[in-house]
Amino acid sequence: MVRGEARRRWLLVTALVAALCSIPFAIAAFPVAGADVDPQRLRGLILGSAERPYQGLAESTGSLGIPDLPGLDDATGLLGGTSRMRVWYDAPENWRVALVTATGERDFLRSKTGLAIWDYESEQLTKIQGAQTVRLPNAADLMPPDLGRRLLRLSTPADRLTGLDTRRIAGRSAAGLRVTPADSATTIGSVDIWADPETGVPLEVRIVPRGGSRAVLTTRLLDVRFARPAASAVAPRFAPGVRTSEVDTFDLLARLASRTTERMPASLAGRPALDSTPSIASVRAYSGGYSSFVVAPLPGRYGRRVFEAARTAGAGSLAVSRGEALALQTSVLTAVLVREEAIGRTFLLAGPVRPDLLRTAANELIS
Amino acid sequence: MIVTELAKLVRRPRTWVSLALLCGLPAIVAIFLGVTEVAPPPGEGPTFLSAVLSNGSLYPAAALAMVLPLFLPVSVAVVGGDSIAGEAGSGMLRYLLLRPVGRTRLLVAKLIALTAYVMLAVVAVAATSYAIGVAIFGTEPASALAGSELITSVSGTGLSDVQVALRITYTVLYIGFSMLGVGALALFLSTFTDSPLAAALGALAALVTSQVLVTLDAAASVQPYLLTRYWLAWVDFFRDPILWRDIERGLALQAVYVGVLLAASWANFATRDVTS
Numbered sequence: 126m127v128r129g130e131a132r133r134r135w136l137l138v139t140a141l142v143a144a145l146c147s148i149p150f151a152i153a154a155f156p157v158a159g160a161d162v163d164p165q166r167l168r169g170l171i172l173g174s175a176e177r178p179y180q181g182l183a184e185s186t187g188s189l190g191i192p193d194l195p196g197l198d199d200a201t202g203l204l205g206g207t208s209r210m211r212v213w214y215d216a217p218e219n220w221r222v223a224l225v226t227a228t229g230e231r232d233f234l235r236s237k238t239g240l241a242i243w244d245y246e247s248e249q250l251t252k253i254q255g256a257q258t259v260r261l262p263n264a265a266d267l268m269p270p271d272l273g274r275r276l277l278r279l280s281t282p283a284d285r286l287t288g289l290d291t292r293r294i295a296g297r298s299a300a301g302l303r304v305t306p307a308d309s310a311t312t313i314g315s316v317d318i319w320a321d322p323e324t325g326v327p328l329e330v331r332i333v334p335r336g337g338s339r340a341v342l343t344t345r346l347l348d349v350r351f352a353r354p355a356a357s358a359v360a361p362r363f364a365p366g367v368r369t370s371e372v373d374t375f376d377l378l379a380r381l382a383s384r385t386t387e388r389m390p391a392s393l394a395g396r397p398a399l400d401s402t403p404s405i406a407s408v409r410a411y412s413g414g415y416s417s418f419v420v421a422p423l424p425g426r427y428g429r430r431v432f433e434a435a436r437t438a439g440a441g442s443l444a445v446s447r448g449e450a451l452a453l454q455t456s457v458l459t460a461v462l463v464r465e466e467a468i469g470r471t472f473l474l475a476g477p478v479r480p481d482l483l484r485t486a487a488n489e490l491i492s
Numbered sequence: 493m494i495v496t497e498l499a500k501l502v503r504r505p506r507t508w509v510s511l512a513l514l515c516g517l518p519a520i521v522a523i524f525l526g527v528t529e530v531a532p533p534p535g536e537g538p539t540f541l542s543a544v545l546s547n548g549s550l551y552p553a554a555a556l557a558m559v560l561p562l563f564l565p566v567s568v569a570v571v572g573g574d575s576i577a578g579e580a581g582s583g584m585l586r587y588l589l590l591r592p593v594g595r596t597r598l599l600v601a602k603l604i605a606l607t608a609y610v611m612l613a614v615v616a617v618a619a620t621s622y623a624i625g626v627a628i629f630g631t632e633p634a635s636a637l638a639g640s641e642l643i644t645s646v647s648g649t650g651l652s653d654v655q656v657a658l659r660i661t662y663t664v665l666y667i668g669f670s671m672l673g674v675g676a677l678a679l680f681l682s683t684f685t686d687s688p689l690a691a692a693l694g695a696l697a698a699l700v701t702s703q704v705l706v707t708l709d710a711a712a713s714v715q716p717y718l719l720t721r722y723w724l725a726w727v728d729f730f731r732d733p734i735l736w737r738d739i740e741r742g743l744a745l746q747a748v749y750v751g752v753l754l755a756a757s758w759a760n761f762a763t764r765d766v767t768s
Contacts, residue, residue, distance in 0.1 A: 131763035138759045142752055182737055207709070211735065223647065223731075227724050228539045230646045230731060243648040246533065250648060348737060361732060364643075364650030 157293045162300040162322050164286045170325030171277055171302075174270065177324045178353040180213045181295065185267040185344035190455045192438030195430050196377035200261040204342065204458075210264050213354035221359050224264035233265045236360060242375065243363065250369045261376040267344050273318045273327030276304070280316075281414050283307035292319055294328040295349040311335070311416035312457050312477050324351055334456035341457050387422035387470070394485040411486070418476025418483060420490070423462075428471025432462050443484055448491050452480050463487040493597055497605040507609065510567045514613055515620040517563060518555030522621070526628035539727055544629055547643050549653065551625025552618040552660050553730070556667055559617055560723060565699055566692075568671045571609050572678025573691030575602040576761060580686040595762045599683075603754065606675045614668040618660060647732040659729040666726045666739060673719050673746045674699060676753035683761040716741070719749055 162170070187204040194201065211223040224231040232243040240253045266272060280286075289301025299319035306313055314335035320327045329345035363369075374380045389409040391398050396412035408421045423431055432451065440451035440462070448465035460475040461483040472490050474483045501507055521541075525531055531542045539557040544550050576599075579585040631653075645651050651659070678695035685691055702720040705711040715721055722742025728735035 128763075131759070134759035134763060138752070138755045141755055145748055145752065182735075225728075225731070225735065228727060230648075232647060245646050245648065248644065358733060361647060361649045363648045364645075367644065367648060 155293070157291050158298040161288065161291060164288045164302040167288075167300055167302050167320060167322070167325070168277060168280075168286060170322070171273055171318065171320050171327055172325075174320070174325035174327070175217050175274060177270075177326050177351065178215050179270070179324075179326055179349055179351050180354040180358070181211075181349035182347045183210045183212060183268055183344060184208070184347055185210070185342070187342045189341055189458050191458060191460070192435070192440075192453060194434050194438070195427070197261065199263070199376070203262060203264060203267060208264060208267065210268060212268055213358045214268075214270070215354055215356075215359050219359055220265075221361075222265040222268060231264065233263060234360060235265070240375075243367075248368055250363055250367050251375065252369065252371045253375045254371055254373045260379045263376075269327045269330045269344050269346055272344060273320065273330045276316045276330065276332075277318065279414055279417070280304045281307070284414070289317060289319065292329075294319055295346045297321055297328065297349070299328045306415040308414050308416045310478050310482050311414070312459065312479060313415045316415075321349075321351070326351070332457060337456055341455070389420055389422075390489070393420065393489055394482055396486075416476070416478045416482070418474055418478050418486070420486065421473045423471040423473055425469050425471075428464065428469075431473065432464050432471055435460075435462050443480065443487070445484065446488050446492065450484070450487050452483070454480055459483055461487055463491055465491045493601040494604050497601040498608055501605045501609055507571075510570070511613060511616050514559055514563055514567055514617055518551070518558055518617065518621040519624050521555075521558060522551065522624045522628050539724075540730070543643060544625060547631060548625030548627070548629035549622065549631050549656055550643055550660075551629065552621045553663055553726075555617050555621030555625075556614070556663060556726070560667060561703075564613065564617075564667070564671060565674045566696065567613060568606075568610055568674045569678045569692045569695040569699070570688070572606050572675040573682050573693075573695060574688040575606060575679050575682045577682040577685050577688040577691045581688055596758055599679075599754075599758055599761055602679065603676075606679060607672060610671045610675055611668045614664050614671070618664045622660075645732045646727065646730045649732040651730075651732075659734075662729045663726045666729070666742065667723075669743060669746055670723050673749040673753075676750045676757070677719070680753040680757045680760075683757045683764065717745070719745075721745065 184207065185203070186207045189201075189204040191197075191201040191205055209225045211225060212220065214220040218235060218237050220235050222233045224233075229245040230243075231245065234241045234243070239255065242251045242253070243249075244251070266275075284307050285303075285305040287303045287305070289303050292299050292301065300322045301317060301319040304316045304318075306315075312335050314333045314337060317329075317331040317333065317340070318327050319329045326349075328349065329343070331340035332342040333340050389398065393411050399410040399413065399417065408419065410417050410419045412418065422428075435451045435453055438453065440453045443450040443452040443461060443463075445463060448463055448467075450461055450463040453460040453462075457477050458475065459478055459480050460473065461480065462471065462473055464471045470491070472487065474486055474490075476483070521538075522544075525541070525545060529545060531545045532538075533542055538554055540550050540554040541557070544554050576585065643651050643656055674695060677698055678691055681691040681694040682688065699720060702718045706715055706718055706721055722738050722745060725738035725742045728737075728739055
């Protein structure tokens with residue numbers, strides 16, 4: 126009698142647990158509404174979505190595995206781990222992205238007057254004067270809408286555009302497209318983008334390396350609302366007395382761009398310097414499409430520090446005609462450091478390209 | 493039955509000893525901070541500890557951050573593990589059940605006593621740390637501010653005293669509710685054994701496992717369902733605007749754990765052979 130009663134009670138509990146455990150699977154299996162959109166049309170929708178206001182929460186997961194190099198920690202951390210960002214996007218020049226950590230927060234606030242960064246860990250509000258033509262990636266660059274549009278703008282007519290199955294992302298049916306780069310010099314195998322078919326706002330972006338099947342960078346909106354965010358959320362009023370500073374350059378790359386005098390050539394490895402960087406002669410990006418790469422001269426002592434840090438991090442030697450070169454390669458990103466000891470010049474070359482391309486460029490730089 | 497269990501909880505010296513130990517850690521830290529005036533920089537050490545040097549009204553949040561990872565769950569696991577196993581271990585369970593009360597009712601009474609202990613512990617930590625914080629650090633505006641009765645939120649905006657008090661109250665309630673999952677787990681294990689220590693250690697083993705998996709990228713697929721996954725979401729009360737997503741999920745997850753574990757406790761205890 127007691128045994129039967131016990132069995133009945135345990136059965137009840139088991140049924141309860143089974144019902145609760147099945148909820149996530151049931152939600153995942155719930156069929157998505159048909160949102161198939163022609164890839165070319167979807168591409169146009171995405172590229173034209175920059176004016177759509179939205180707000181929400183995004184999560185990016187990167188496994189680029191770039192070792193920490195002096196001065197580049199923030200960028201490498203973003204691309205090699207999981208980050209959560211809140212976003213209030215009103216317009217291309219009026220938004221706020223908050224990089225949320227377990228015990229702090231870093232806010233990027235864009236307005237017509239420029240960019241401001243609140244860092245809880247240093248209790249500091251930094252206002253950046255002027256536009257940053259060259260800078261390191263930050264959390265705002267990993268927002269799916271921004272990254273999706275930027276990656277699509279890099280595609281060329283030669284790249285293959287195909288449709289992907291509709292998926293549910295942030296509670297919405299999202300139409301997908303895949304760009305497969307035609308340029309064999311890039312290490313990017315494909316760029317997958319899913320976007321809201323009504324607004325064209327990208328909800329998820331994945332970068333898959335050439336020859337691989339798993340994305341090395343995935344960024345997706347977990348929650349999204351297509352409504353204009355409150356002005357107080359986009360541009361909150363900071364507490365009176367908060368320590369504030371004004372700088373003209375914020376990160377290392379921007380400082381290099383503005384303070385080094387080394388002139389970069391107009392073309393490298395047969396690739397022309399990008400039109401967007403003619404005013405910054407010291408840090409230049411070359412070629413176009415997905416096989417673009419950037420070259421930055423690293424000043425004397427700092428250059429040596431980065432070079433030694435790369436060697437410690439296990440960078441492999443790269444044969445160059447003069448000087449010494451080290452290559453750090455991940456599944457997508459390749460970075461080459463080349464040093465010419467005789468005159469103390471060090472260059473950093475980086476991009477989603479094959480190492481042989483960067484070696485050719487390095488040889489030309491130090492020749 | 494419920495009143496009896498609550499009275500028993502209040503009368504037990506170990507209840508007050510554990511509360512004293514819980515409140516003691518933040519007090520010791522406050523004294524060290526007050527004497528040396530050396531606080532860890534923001535983002536390092538316990539959350540908000542850096543902000544309390546010039547404004548003690550935020551010290552309850554820092555104190556809860558100190559006891560949340562270890563002290564609080566240990567004390568809740570010990571009390572939860574003692575609920576049924578303690579009575580069985582001392583030979584009292586058989587006599588308790590001789591009274592005209594159902595086992596389900598006894599279980600409910602134990603749960604209510606456990607809930608009371610959890611809330612008492614969290615409120616005690618918050619209240620004593622507020623008193624100590626205000627006494628040692630004062631309630632002047634935080635170091636970054638000037639001429640305003642504000643402290644800085646994690647997002648850089650100012651929070652008034654009323655907002656701080658409200659958000660600390662939310663934090664107390666959230667952490668208290670989060671601890672109910674630990675308590676329910678210990679209570680569940682307590683229905684299987686006559687050893688309170690075994691039940692408490694079992695609950696702590698589950699907690700440690702959860703804490704390890706929460707930090708492991710390879711376990712990302714199960715992380716949203718881990719008992720400790722959303723414990724730190726209380727920090728989101730101090731963002732501007734408040735980030736509710738993880739808080740809501742944390743509350744829902746704890747409710748599921750409490751519900752399932754209580755149902756399992758009931759299934760086991762209601763038909764168990766009580767021999768001691």
